[in-house]
Amino acid sequence: MRDLENKVIYQIYPKSFKDTTGSGYGDINGIIEKLDYLKELGVDYIWLSPCCKSPQHDNGYDISDYRQIDERFGTNEDYERLIQEAKKRGMKIMMDLVLNHTSNEHIWFQKALKKDEKYYDYYIWRDEPNELTSMFGGSAWTYSEEVGKYYLRLFDETQPDLNWSNEEVRNDLYDMVNYWIEKGVEGFRLDVIDLIGKEPDKLIVGKGPKFYEYLKELNHKTFSDKLLTVGECWCSSIEESYKMCNPDGLTQAFHFHYQCLAHINGDKWNRAPINLEALCQCFDQWENGYTGIEAIVMNNHDLPRMISVWLNDKEYRKESAKLLITLFGLLKGNLYIYQGEEIGMTNAYFNTIDKYKDVETFNKYKELVEKGLPEEEIMEIIQKVSRDNARIPMQWDDSDNAGFSTGKPWIDVNENYREINVKKDRNSSDGIFDYYKSIIAYRKKHYDTIETTATFRTDGTMITMEKEHFIVYANFSDKVAEIPSKEKVLFHNYKEIRENTLRPYEVIVFEK
Ligand code: TEU
Numbered sequence: 001m002r003d004l005e006n007k008v009i010y011q012i013y014p015k016s017f018k019d020t021t022g023s024g025y026g027d028i029n030g031i032i033e034k035l036d037y038l039k040e041l042g043v044d045y046i047w048l049s050p051c052c053k054s055p056q057h058d059n060g061y062d063i064s065d066y067r068q069i070d071e072r073f074g075t076n077e078d079y080e081r082l083i084q085e086a087k088k089r090g091m092k093i094m095m096d097l098v099l100n101h102t103s104n105e106h107i108w109f110q111k112a113l114k115k116d117e118k119y120y121d122y123y124i125w126r127d128e129p130n131e132l133t134s135m136f137g138g139s140a141w142t143y144s145e146e147v148g149k150y151y152l153r154l155f156d157e158t159q160p161d162l163n164w165s166n167e168e169v170r171n172d173l174y175d176m177v178n179y180w181i182e183k184g185v186e187g188f189r190l191d192v193i194d195l196i197g198k199e200p201d202k203l204i205v206g207k208g209p210k211f212y213e214y215l216k217e218l219n220h221k222t223f224s225d226k227l228l229t230v231g232e233c234w235c236s237s238i239e240e241s242y243k244m245c246n247p248d249g250l251t252q253a254f255h256f257h258y259q260c261l262a263h264i265n266g267d268k269w270n271r272a273p274i275n276l277e278a279l280c281q282c283f284d285q286w287e288n289g290y291t292g293i294e295a296i297v298m299n300n301h302d303l304p305r306m307i308s309v310w311l312n313d314k315e316y317r318k319e320s321a322k323l324l325i326t327l328f329g330l331l332k333g334n335l336y337i338y339q340g341e342e343i344g345m346t347n348a349y350f351n352t353i354d355k356y357k358d359v360e361t362f363n364k365y366k367e368l369v370e371k372g373l374p375e376e377e378i379m380e381i382i383q384k385v386s387r388d389n390a391r392i393p394m395q396w397d398d399s400d401n402a403g404f405s406t407g408k409p410w411i412d413v414n415e416n417y418r419e420i421n422v423k424k425d426r427n428s429s430d431g432i433f434d435y436y437k438s439i440i441a442y443r444k445k446h447y448d449t450i451e452t453t454a455t456f457r458t459d460g461t462m463i464t465m466e467k468e469h470f471i472v473y474a475n476f477s478d479k480v481a482e483i484p485s486k487e488k489v490l491f492h493n494y495k496e497i498r499e500n501t502l503r504p505y506e507v508i509v510f511e512k
Pocket of ligand 1: 062098301302360387
């Protein structure tokens with residue numbers, strides 16, 4: 001499995017990456033157009049959020065045909081061409097597998113609704129709902145008039161959960177995974193994979209008793225330990241990661257402990273300011289305490305932008321983006337980059353609810369309105385947390401719609417696109433893209449220096465990360481701090497260096 005370490009994986013949200021037809025949706029040909037851009041950055045794997053056929057109630061995480069590319073994004077031939085074109089450039093395609101649930105428009109569910117002998121049991125039915133709640137708010141059970149029972153759906157009501165205890169369900173899913181492996185897919189991101197072993201009657205949802213057994217079977221019948229696989233599991237511990245990530249399971253799993261530091265009592269809608277002490281502890285736990293391959297992630301399509309959550313995305317935007325990639329980019333494991341991060345894209349900052357598109361955001365909005373919170377307060381929360389913050393179109397240039405589309409984008413572009421875009425960043429002498437490139441190049445060349453144990457310290461506003469060969473000073477505040485200086489500077493985010501001084505949001509890496 002070690003040959004699957006020290007990789008750079010770039011996540012694309014296809015709907016918002018690049019539109020070549022004017023439909024307002026990004027498409028696969030748009031991704032092909034940008035492959036050289038990704039190659040230049042130093043990307044090894046391109047993870048695409050789901051592009052299979054879907055009514056898009058949850059932006060493709062509600063799949064109605066696992067073997068068909070959604071026509072909004074192109075055709076199966078386009079997808080295969082993407083695989084080949086990426087391969088030509090030495091990059092691999094990682095597919096997003098949504099195995100926990102399907103869309104209610106999937107033929108299996110349609111047949112289940114007709115009480116088909118075989119397919120009824122592909123889903124989970126009960127006469128009465130229990131207390132289980134949906135991740136998107138409200139009960140996890142929806143009543144079907146047709147069937148006269150409730151079905152389980154841990155997400156939206158259009159996403160019925162599959163019944164993994166049915167062997168036929170599992171085998172159908174494995175066949176589908178093998179179908180894509182045959183087409184040349186070389187990696188998988190497994191959506192909410194820890195939910196497949198659920199036991200709804202016992203109110204067990206995550207990492208249920210059969211989870212590890214199912215994972216092993218999936219591994220043995222499909223990707224084995226040859227392809228790069230990453231499981232999406234919220235807040236998994238180190239022990240759980242070992243259980244999941246091994247030659248019989250996955251290469252690695254997301255854990256999101258860094259992001260969860262911003263949540264109060266595990267509630268993502270209730271935000272805490274950054275606590276560098278806790279961040280250092282978390283770095284230390286994973287960097288020194290986990291011997292598997294950590295998945296290093298700052299951003300994805302479900303999270304507000306880390307630069308906007310923790311740093312200064314206004315006056316010190318460039319410095320902040322570089323600070324984050326210096327710290328996270330010098331950790332061992334595999335580095336995940338989410339589209340737009342490499343040019344310092346920020347939260348969307350939409351201030352009216354009609355601009356948002358995400359089902360989870362709407363549910364929350366409704367809930368807060370019912371609670372009687374003033375509109376202004378509600379919008380403040382939504383602005384900070386909504387998943388749409390990361391889902392707005394990629395900002396390519398300063399032309400209309402940020403060069404994303406010639407039509408009307410499915411979701412508005414960020415107003416700041418004339419300032420923040422790929423073209424401008426790449427034309428400037430202190431661009432974020434180039435900085436990312438140099439961190440990635442360093443990782444690839446000097447991974448031995450990254451693999452050494454690390455010490456993390458903080459005084460409350462600054463973090464120091466020390467490894468055998470280098471030391472990083474990162475200022476998370478707008479206060480000036482004093483630091484010892486050394487001669488050889490590996491990375492820094494200000495134009496010139498000032499001896500013994502760390503300015504606002506400055507980061508500097510000295511060779512020891
Ligand atoms: O997300 C799983 C998940 O539990 C959360 O990340 C979720 O997005 C939400 O923030 C909970 O508050 C995965 C996908 O990444 C997400 O986009 C899908 O909506 C979800 O599964 C369902 O497939």
